[in-house]
Amino acid sequence: MVESWLVELMTTYNEESYTGREAYTAQVHLPGQVFESLVWWALQALPDEILVGLDIDSETPHVEEVDLAFSAQESTSNLFQGQGYRIKEAHIVNRGDSYSVHHLPEDWTDDMFSSSRGSRAGRFTHWLHTHPNAPAIPSGADADAAQETAGIDMILGLRFSPEGPLPWFDDVEGQRRRVGKEAVPQPTKARRRSFFQRQQLPVLGVAPSGHKIHEIQLIAFHKNGLGVNVVLVDEEGYPYGWSQFNDHATSEA
Numbered sequence: 001m002v003e004s005w006l007v008e009l010m011t012t013y014n015e016e017s018y019t020g021r022e023a024y025t026a027q028v029h030l031p032g033q034v035f036e037s038l039v040w041w042a043l044q045a046l047p048d049e050i051l052v053g054l055d056i057d058s059e060t061p062h063v064e065e066v067d068l069a070f071s072a073q074e075s076t077s078n079l080f081q082g083q084g085y086r087i088k089e090a091h092i093v094n095r096g097d098s099y100s101v102h103h104l105p106e107d108w109t110d111d112m113f114s115s116s117r118g119s120r121a122g123r124f125t126h127w128l129h130t131h132p133n134a135p136a137i138p139s140g141a142d143a144d145a146a147q148e149t150a151g152i153d154m155i156l157g158l159r160f161s162p163e164g165p166l167p168w169f170d171d172v173e174g175q176r177r178r179v180g181k182e183a184v185p186q187p188t189k190a191r192r193r194s195f196f197q198r199q200q201l202p203v204l205g206v207a208p209s210g211h212k213i214h215e216i217q218l219i220a221f222h223k224n225g226l227g228v229n230v231v232l233v234d235e236e237g238y239p240y241g242w243s244q245f246n247d248h249a250t251s252e253a
């Protein structure tokens, strides 16, 4: 089962995916269970970033009414490999810094994969990598790596503490999407405020690794630079919070 605080965040995220749907040319449905694993793995691998390969389930297309509700008026079909199918599972294939994380170790690239398939090989449909204590905004290296992706690329940005060697780095331009609200330091009532108290951020939840999570960001994009709308779905393929904005959808019609 997905932790309840994550379910709440995913509901908020889906509401924004729904209201902002016209800004996206395509959508991808990511199960909450997989999303939760990604967050835990990201924190277990600190201070490294991780590169995760994502497989789709070719037996399981998006639930049609959900796909319709989240479609923009001008959406593109056949934009990427695996479009229209739910993501099924995730595998960690590499860890490293923001550059090395994109280059697979040799055992992933020799024999099985021809060199023409590039540094990431062609094993998975979609790829996701993490930005520990940094927003989910693609760097130049990220955009380059995405050129070899048959499906889409995703970035999971996390703000957490204790920070270890990675203080929150926010000096990046670009469009970001929070899962929930921005982490804003809260005023503390303590009369003598220590440095740490001054920095106190709201805690969304605590990971199995013991890290306090303050903010989660998740984006998806196609190699041509277009944003892809992410819908976080339950085991049946319906978005968390579906009943809320489904009512809204029918009343608008």
Ligand SMILES: [Zn+2]
Pocket: 098, 129, 130, 131, 137, 138, 139, 142, 155
């Ligand atoms: Zn990156």
